[in-house]
Amino acid sequence: MGRRSSEQWARPQPSPDKMAVDVLVPTCNRPAELAVSLAGLAAQSEQAFAVVISDQSAGQPAWEHPAAAAMVRVLEAQGRPVRLLRHLPRRGLAEHRQFLLDQSTAERCLFLDDDVWLEPGALELLSQALDELRCGFVGMAPQGLSFLADRRPEQASTFEVWDGPVTPERIRPGDPGFERWPLHSAANVTHLSAELQLQPGQWVPYHVAWLGGCVLYRREALDDAGGFRFWSSLPAEHAGEDVVAQWQVMERYGGAGILPSGAVHLESPTTVTDRRVEAYDVVLREDSV
Numbered sequence: 001m002g003r004r005s006s007e008q009w010a011r012p013q014p015s016p017d018k019m020a021v022d023v024l025v026p027t028c029n030r031p032a033e034l035a036v037s038l039a040g041l042a043a044q045s046e047q048a049f050a051v052v053i054s055d056q057s058a059g060q061p062a063w064e065h066p067a068a069a070a071m072v073r074v075l076e077a078q079g080r081p082v083r084l085l086r087h088l089p090r091r092g093l094a095e096h097r098q099f100l101l102d103q104s105t106a107e108r109c110l111f112l113d114d115d116v117w118l119e120p121g122a123l124e125l126l127s128q129a130l131d132e133l134r135c136g137f138v139g140m141a142p143q144g145l146s147f148l149a150d151r152r153p154e155q156a157s158t159f160e161v162w163d164g165p166v167t168p169e170r171i172r173p174g175d176p177g178f179e180r181w182p183l184h185s186a187a188n189v190t191h192l193s194a195e196l197q198l199q200p201g202q203w204v205p206y207h208v209a210w211l212g213g214c215v216l217y218r219r220e221a222l223d224d225a226g227g228f229r230f231w232s233s234l235p236a237e238h239a240g241e242d243v244v245a246q247w248q249v250m251e252r253y254g255g256a257g258i259l260p261s262g263a264v265h266l267e268s269p270t271t272v273t274d275r276r277v278e279a280y281d282v283v284l285r286e287d288s289v
Contacts, residue, residue, distance in 0.1 A: 018048060019048050019049060019050045019081075019105070019106040020046070020048040020049060020106060020107065020127065021046065021048070021049040021050075021106050021107075021108045021109065021110055021123065021127065021216070022049070022050050022051075022103070022104040022105065022106040022108070022109045022110070022219075023041060023050070023051045023052070023109075023110045023112055023123075024052050024054075024097075024100040024101065024103070024104060024109050024110065024111050024112065025037065025038075025051065025052065025053045025054070025100075025112050025114055026054050026056070026096045026097060026100060026111075026113070026114065027053060027054070027055050027056070027057070027062050027114035028055070028056040028057055028062075028090075028114075028271055029057045029058060029059075029062070029271060030057075030062055030114045030115060030268065030271065031057075031062040031063075031064075031065030031067070031068055032065065032067065033114050033115045033266050033268050034053070034062040034063065034065070034068045034114045035065060035067035035068040035070075035071055036117050036266060037112060037113075037114055037115065037116055037117060037118075037266075038051075038068060038071035038072065038074075038075065039071050039074075039117070040116075040117040040118035040119070040122075041071075041075060041080075041112075041118065041123075042071055042074045042075050042078065042080075043118075043119075043120045044118065044120060044121070044122065044123045044124065045120060045121050045123075045124045046123040046124045046127060047079070047080075049080055049110075049123065050080060050081045050082070050083070050106065051075060051080060051081070051082045051083070052082075052083045052085065052100060052103045052104070053072075053082065053083070053084050053085065054085045054086075054087045054096060054100050054103075055084070055085070055086055055087070056086075056087055056088060056090050056096060061086060062114070063084050072084070083103065085103070087099050090236065091231065091236055092231055092234055092235070092236040092237070092238055092241070093238065093239070093241045093272065094228040094230060094231035094234055094238065094241035094245075094279060095228070095231035095232075097111065097227075097228040097231075097242070097245070098227055098228035098229055098231055101219075101222065101223070101227050101228060104219055106219065107218070107219060107220075108127070108130065108216055108217065108218060108219055109216070109217050109222070110123065110126070110214070110215070110216045110217075111214075111215050111217070111242070112213070112214055113142075113212070113213040113214070115213075115265065115266040115267075115268050116142045116213045116214050116263050116264065116265060116266065117263070117264045117266060118140075118214065118262055118263055118264075119262040119263075119264070120262075121262065122140060122214075122262030122263060123216075125203060125258065125262060126138055126139075126140065126214075126216040126258065127216070128203075129203060129205065129256070129258050130216055130218065133162075133165070133166045133205055133254075133256055134165075134166075135166040135253055135254035135255055135256055136217065136218055136221040136222070136225070136249035136250065136252065136253030136254055136255050137211075137215050137216060137217040137218065137221070137222070137246065137249055137253075137255040137256075138205070138215075138216050138255065138256050138257070138258050139208070139211035139213075139214055139215035139216065139255070139256075139257055139258065140211075140214045140257070140258055140261040140262055140263040141183070141184035141189045141208075141211055141212070141213070141257060141261050141263065142184075142212070142213040142214060142261070142263040142264060142265035143187050143189055143190045143261055143263065143264050143265060144185075144265050144267055145187060145190070145264060145265075146187075146267055147186035147187040148187050148190065150186055150187065151191055152182075152185065152186055152188055152191075155182035155183065155185055155186075155188055156182075156183060156188050156191065156192055158179055158180045158182075158183060159180075159183060159192055159206060160180075160206060160207045161204050161205065161206050161207075162204075162205040162206060162256055165254075166205060166254040166255070166256045167254050168250060168251055168252060168253060168254045169207070169250050169251070169254060169255075170247075170250070170251050171209055171210070171247050171250060172247075172280075173280070177207065177209055178209050179209070180207060180208055180209040181209040181210070183208070183209070183257075184208075184211070184257075189257075189259060189260075189261045190261070192259060193259045193260040193261070196259065198259065198260055203258055203259060203260065204258075204259050205256035205257065205258060206256060206257045206258075206259060207256070207257075208255065208256065208257040210242065210243045210246045210247065211242075211246065211255075211257055212242055213263060213265065214261075214263040215242070215246070217249065218253070221249055221252065221253045222245065222249055224252065225245070225248040225249045225251070225252050225253070226248050227245065228241055228245055230244060230279070230283045233282060233283060234277065234279055234282055234283070235277055237274040237276070237277060238277040238278070238279050238282075239272050239274075239275040239277070239278060239279065240278045240279040240280055241279045243278075243279060243280055244279045244280050244283045244284060247284070
């Protein structure tokens, strides 16, 4: 393995107004997972991005874990600014995401969950896709690689490549588009990519019900669609806040998934244990089918 020169570890800091992407990472009680996620960011080829980490851990913030702290230092040495924020008390997932969105100033923002590792080149591919598709968001569904031997063709039956421009869609429970949700279970996107026999550098956009874990938005599109400002209408314990935000962006600007997915789910136990309240059941109750 070749050695990095000192220049590679001492890139000049870009000014904030030159950042192409803000990577927004909400985290809570996951120091080891956060370290892995940051390691994936440090390996990206996309250069002009900043990172904002917002921590709601019960004890010390996750970035104080030695492994996570080391990855913060690596990112900063690469010229990728990192902001470390504590955001308490906890008011729910949607409020936490809105807080992060309020910190963003770049043209694009990547919401990256703290249990997702990105392979090298993933952020660059997402940026390229957003450039070409000109929609509100693109995303990579995190793959559960422990399911590589578990093929689920029945869950992939709704897979549909975008043929032509990505256009606005309206998704609600009961709509045909809602039935796409199992696409992102297990390792389905890995199996779909293999079946498509995509060549290096080749990618395809496809229709989604929604995406979780790794979504690159046009920041103005997300903000124009309301962002996560609906948080005040939800109890603190809820799930599905990203679904509501994406549906609202999709209705105005469209959105797409990208294959191959360069996102890998770490498959740690979920920190969202109370899922009795789905955000769309509350926020979109009046216009649901």
